[in-house]
Amino acid sequence: MSRPEVDTDVDEFRARSRAWLESTGLDRRDGRCDGRHDVVSVFHDLPHDEELALLERLCAWQRTKHDAGFAAITWPAPYGPGLSPAHEEAFVSEELAWATPGAHELLTVTLNLVAPTLRELASHDLCAELVGPFLRGDQLACQLFSEPGAGSDLANVSTRAVRDGDDWIVTGQKVWSSGAQFAGWGELIARTDPAAPKHSGLTAFMVPLDSPGIDVRPLRQMSGGQSFNEVFLDSVRIPDRYRIGEVGQGWKVALTTLGFERGDSANQALVGGDWRRAFAVAQRTGADRDPLVRQLMAETYVAWRLGAVASARDEKDEAEGRASGAIGSVRKLQWLHRMQSVSDLTREALGADLAVDSGAPDAFEWTQQLLGVPGYRIAGGSDQIQKNIIGERLLGLPAEPRTDRDKPWRETRR
Known part of the structure; x- marks a missing residue:
């Protein structure tokens, strides 16, 4: 079936979506969950091999949709057909009637957090290398944001990135990284200038998780699964071409991603x-x-x-x-x-x-x-x-007092 045209009427697009979904060979849902998946767990509680198999099914479905023009529906060329949110809603409502593989937070993070962040803030070359594979489900990316000493106070991250020619050398620890054990890439926030105030001394990177010096360790959660991970970085070399935005603009990148998440x-x-x-x-x-x-x-x-x-x-x-x-x-x-x-x-x-x-x-x-x-x-x-x-x-209420706003990060209490 041909890819949808940009000027497609919403009702026509819905009919086209329905016809395409019927042609995929998927089974219809039985109605028990009104088109939702049947699992009530909030985080996955699957053995490693079963969770990997689920991700592989999800990525295969994402590729099928993408190649038919039904993924990244609101994204402009060259990534998608550039249709309206109403078109996307029409497809999603039709898709819910069919027994698709379900959902996984790692694919959600890749499609709805990391990929749009790159589109907004990354260089043309970095977008050309990664955004397409992310949107098609060929590659998956997790977030490398939180640390043991920087959770809600995310700007307090201490993972260091030091410039070395055309590369950066990164050392530190991240935690609560959903799906990192299955991801090929991570969106990393690191401190590049400890002499600057904490919000100003950060820089963002995309890091290949198979790089030497990276150790991913799953964490057992109280519900039984291992959705979260610790990620240790020991002198990991990241080429500067994988930097997202300008040096020192990592907080802007983090806020952009968090905005998509919320x-x-x-x-x-x-x-x-x-x-x-x-x-x-x-x-x-x-x-x-x-x-x-x-x-x-x-x-x-x-x-x-x-x-x-x-x-x-x-x-x-x-x-x-x-x-x-x-x-x-x-x-x-x-x-x-x-x-x-x-x-x-x-x-x-x-x-x-x-x-x-x-x-x-x-x-x-x-x-x-x-x-x-x-x-x-x-x-x-x-x-x-x-x-x-x-x-x-x-609401325009007065901001909470922040004594560390203008202090160099290295002089703040941690």
């Missing part, structure tokens, strides 16, 4: 269980007859309906060229509220079946939801950081 509402909707599955649990157990549980059901439904309204507003803003800015922090808190409402409802509906694997259907697996949700209260900036952003940038 505004990624389309993929947030595919994480964990939704209100429909939670309602099904309450109805199966009879908990929906309890007035307190019914109140939780009402609150959960309202939260998800408001999420749909917010998504529609964001799509309209994007179509009209308005940047989301600090609204991304509002959306992240709203998303977490929706996830937490589902956890609260299923916890009350399941009772002891949630804590013990008694064999009750669709019960014990919800522990993956309850144990995973707290992780997203930290990922992409903690709740407290989001509230600071909302207070200062949206």
Whole structure:
């Protein structure tokens, strides 16, 4: 099938999408999850080989979509057909009816965080080398941002990058890097000028994760999986051509990526269980007859309906060229509220079946939801950081006192 044309009408594009999806040989979903994946876990809990196989299926599907013109739908040439957000929404809504491989945070990070960051800030040559392979699913990239001493205070990173001719020598440690054990590339924030204030002395790079001196160590999480990793860098040599933006502009790069992360509402909707599955649990157990549980059901439904309204507003803003800015922090808190409402409802509906694997259907697996949700209260900036952003940038409240704003980083307390 030919690639979609830029001036395609949305209804025509939807029909074309539906016809193409029918031609792929995929099975239709059975309707249990209204087009969502069947897994309620927030983070993957798969053996290494099974998780790798899932990623391979996802990348194969991404390549199939890309080659048919149904990936990077809103991206301009040469990366995509340059259609509107309405076209993308039309395809996504059609795709949800089919049994695609599901989702994985590493592919999401590659497509929706790293690739658009490169498009906005990287050199032409770096974009030419990496953006196409990322969008097609030929290569995967993780974030190398947080460190043991720099989580919510991300600008406090201490991983050092020292210039050596046309290369940089990088030494340090990163942590909580989702999917790093499967990624070929990492988007790295490193300190290049310790004499500058902490926000000014950073530079961003793309680093091949098979470079000598890199050691990736998966971390076991309390839900049982190993989605996160420590990444150690010992005198890793990175060519300067892999630098993103100007030297000393790493904070701008980090904020750009984090902005994409907080505004990624389309993929947030595919994480964990939704209100429909939670309602099904309450109805199966009879908990929906309890007035307190019914109140939780009402609150959960309202939260998800408001999420749909917010998504529609964001799509309209994007179509009209308005940047989301600090609204991304509002959306992240709203998303977490929706996830937490589902956890609260299923916890009350399941009772002891949630804590013990008694064999009750669709019960014990919800522990993956309850144990995973707290992780997203930290990922992409903690709740407290989001509230600071909302207070200062949206509400115009006075900024918190920052005694280290103008101090050289090497003189600040760490």
